[in-house]
Amino acid sequence: MSRLGGLCPDSAGIPVGHGLCESFLENVTSPERPRPRLSxxxxxxxxxxxxxxxxxxxxxxxxxxxxxxxxxxxxxxxxxxxxxxxxxxxxxxxxxxxxxxxxxxxxxxxxxxxxxxxxxxxxxxxxxxxxxxxxxxxxxxxxxxxPSHLPTDVHERARMDQWLCIEQNYLLPAAKKVMAREYAKMMKLADPGLALVEEGERELRVVIGEFADWIANRTYVAGDALSLADLCWLADLYKMSALPQMEAIFAGARVEAWWKPLTERTEWxxxxxxxxxxxxxxxxxx
Amino acid sequence: MSRLGGLCPDSAGIPVGHGLCESFLENVTSPERPRPRLSxxxxxxxxxxxxxxxxxxxxxxxxxxxxxxxxxxxxxxxxxxxxxxxxxxxxxxxxxxxxxxxxxxxxxxxxxxxxxxxxxxxxxxxxxxxxxxxxxxxxxxxxxxxPSHLPTDVHERARMDQWLCIEQNYLLPAAKKVMAREYAKMMKLADPGLALVEEGERELRVVIGEFADWIANRTYVAGDALSLADLCWLADLYKMSALPQMEAIFAGARVEAWWKPLTERTEWxxxxxxxxxxxxxxxxxx
Known part of the structure; x- marks a missing residue:
């Protein structure tokens, strides 16, 4: 039923990109992409x-x-x-x-x-x-x-906090590099070159691979309920999955079993x- | 009494540098600096x-x-x-x-x-x-x-969380740029050039200026007790303050009234x- 399920949902239609509030540079992708056709x-x-x-x-x-x-x-x-x-x-x-x-x-x-x-x-x-x-x-x-979206168990909460840090410190900076050329073009800045994009792709592969290993046999990032870490990673991967260069990176990353039910939630x-x-x-x- | 008080404590003797666990690159400064002479x-x-x-x-x-x-x-x-x-x-x-x-x-x-x-x-x-x-x-x-080092008041805790994010997203990445050449020399990597260091210095000036404005009339970063944000910012500024290029940046940043009593704590x-x-x-x- 849902058009949002699957690893690369609506990849033809979702306006892709992000405002990386967590860095001095900002990465956004082209505004010309069409809006998703909502059900x-x-x-x-x-x-x-x-x-x-x-x-x-x-x-x-x-x-x-x-x-x-x-x-x-x-x-x-x-x-x-x-x-x-x-x-x-x-x-x-x-x-x-x-x-x-x-x-x-x-x-x-x-x-x-x-x-x-x-x-x-x-x-x-x-x-x-x-x-x-x-x-x-x-x-x-x-x-x-x-209900709170922070696990009450101290070890589970620590794991949630760790994945929030990983999102901020590795996932988003790598994504920023991947999108650096597109951003520069849009903002009429000097082309930062392909090497930076490739570096970002290598880094993304590492961080998404780590996440895939972690999430492979889990329903949620930490504990037995949806936490802030699930929402952050879901939003990131959802937006990023529609980038053409992400396809190869996501292809090997076994995150779908976690991703699919979350994207089917009414709230999402x-x-x-x-x-x-x-x-x-x-x-x-x- | 304390040799740790003041804005640039022991700047001649403290081994300076950091392991930036929050980035793909790591910045450390020369290991040759002498160990601080402890009291x-x-x-x-x-x-x-x-x-x-x-x-x-x-x-x-x-x-x-x-x-x-x-x-x-x-x-x-x-x-x-x-x-x-x-x-x-x-x-x-x-x-x-x-x-x-x-x-x-x-x-x-x-x-x-x-x-x-x-x-x-x-x-x-x-x-x-x-x-x-x-x-x-x-x-x-x-x-x-x-005692916990997280404020119980929801607004004060939010402010602590915000300054923790700023530390991670702006302060440490800027510091990394400032130290990029020294790191490259130590690790026998290509010289990243002066422009990157200067960019880092500009960014550091902004972020430390923001922090100084915030902390000017406060005893602690958030609420009326020491929080995780105080400890993070104190450790960062303490380590960074001994870098030669930090002197000018710290000179205009009015953080001493907050800094001094914290560095005089027995625990610190x-x-x-x-x-x-x-x-x-x-x-x-x-």
Whole structure:
């Protein structure tokens, strides 16, 4: 049923790329890619206009009334997707305030006042402004009602923390290198050369291989429930899987048994659809 | 009294450098720098031979008997210092197993079995092996007795998490660039050029400036007690402050009012002295 299952879901249609809030450089891919063609159920769940871009169910609306939040991000950003995915798990939502990373808005004064290093996402929760994705995820997990996404067992929580660190310290920097040329072209910067991309591909192979070894016989990254590490890795691999050069890297990485059921979760589908709804207009769903 | 107070403590004597476990490259500085000349009280606190390199007080010995731990690290590594500093705060300790980063041991099979990306530190706690510094810090904070170093208030904890992310995503990558030439020389790699070092210096100025603005009127990074973020930033700035090119950057950064009392803590002095005791022999203390 779902068009999101499988290792490289919607690889022809998903707008690919990310805003790497965790580095001095930012990598985004071409904005010209078409928006994913959502299934009818996805389209229904996100509303049809900007003013009503919240999850449509009643409990979510109640949560929003209690906690109006604003997320500065972008529909191409994998870290924005991470936050949206957690919000959906928490049956909450936030208004997405688009920071036009293609126009470099993340480096302008208005955004630097929110995030002095010039990245997305940034969360505004009443008078409280927070940047850095992992800090935002941990904050929302504590602050919002519903089950926590941090394992209670000290060893399982440590393993979750380790995979969050690996995501930040190895996966995203390698991905940044892989996308360096595309980013430079888009931003009219000097071509950083093929060697950097190849270095990134080698590094990605190592880190995704390590993750595949770890996740091979597990349902979740740590413990017996979905944690922040699952959401981060899922969003990253989901966005990255549609990159042409990722196909060979993912082909050998046995992550599908973990990946498939997670991408079939209602909450995940909602997060993906809601984020995509901020993207460029697409043909009407069938 | 203390030789550790001040913005650039012992800048002539501290062995400077770090093992950046949070990147694919590793930056260390020359091993030829002399070991710091410890004060008599420091020397007393760490014992005189490798077999007895634990904190000397009785409560620590008791904790060790209950929880023998091994930390794979290096005396030049700022992330190793972070872990040692938390262990000292918890009145605990671990045997430091030196990974000779100058000989590239962190990339050999024995260490890759512990840390597949080839960095330090790695913690062994009975049968539980954990890598990535922030994961180790969070684990030890939960696992060991004594007050937690995570704020209980959700907003204060979020702020701590944010500064931990900034340390990992901006401070350490910038420091790595600053030290890139020295590292390349030591490892007999191609000179990465002055431009990279200058880029790192610009980035360091931004991130340390942001930190200085934040910490200017605060005793601690988040809340009203020492947190993991204080220990990380303290260890980083302490190790980095002795680099010649850091002097100008630190000169304008008003971090001393936060820094000075923290470096005067008994626990901090113990951690610094214990780590240094694994370093090369130095002249006897006066």
């Amino acid at each position: 009818a159920s996805h389209a229904q769940s996100v509303g049809s206009d900007r003013a009503d871009r919240t999850l449509a169910d009643h409990s979510t609306k109640q949560a929003l009334q209690a906690a109006p939040m604003k997320l500065y991000g972008h529909y191409i950003s994998l870290t924005t997707l991470q936050v949206m995915a957690l919000l959906a798990e928490k049956r909450s939502s936030a208004e997405l305030a688009l920071v036009d990373v293609f126009a470099g808005e993340q480096k302008l004064a208005a955004h630097l006042a929110r995030h002095p290093f010039g990245y997305i996402p940034v969360l505004e929760d009443g008078g409280f402004t927070l940047y850095e994705t992992h800090a935002i995820l941990r904050y929302l997990d504590s602050r919002l009602p519903g 589908k909602r997060a993906v659809a809601e984020l995509a709804s901020y993207g460029p207009k697409s043909p009407s769903p069938p | 008599a009280s420091h020397a007393q606190s760490v014992g005189s031979d490798r077999a007895d390199r634990t904190l000397a007080d009785h409560s620590t010995k008791q904790a060790l008997q209950a929880a023998p731990m091994k930390l794979y690290g290096h005396y030049i590594s700022l992330t190793t210092l972070q872990v040692m500093a938390l262990l000292a705060e918890k009145r605990s300790s671990a045997e430091l197993a030196l990974v000779d980063v100058f000989a590239g041991e962190q990339k050999l099979a024995a260490h890759l079995a512990r840390h597949p990306f080839g960095y330090i530190p790695v913690l062994e706690d009975g049968g539980f092996t954990l890598y990535e510094t922030h994961a180790i810090l969070r684990y030890l904070d939960s696992r060991l007795p004594g 002095k113990r951690a610094v002295a214990e780590l240094a005791s694994y370093g090369p022999k130095s002249p006897s203390p006066p």
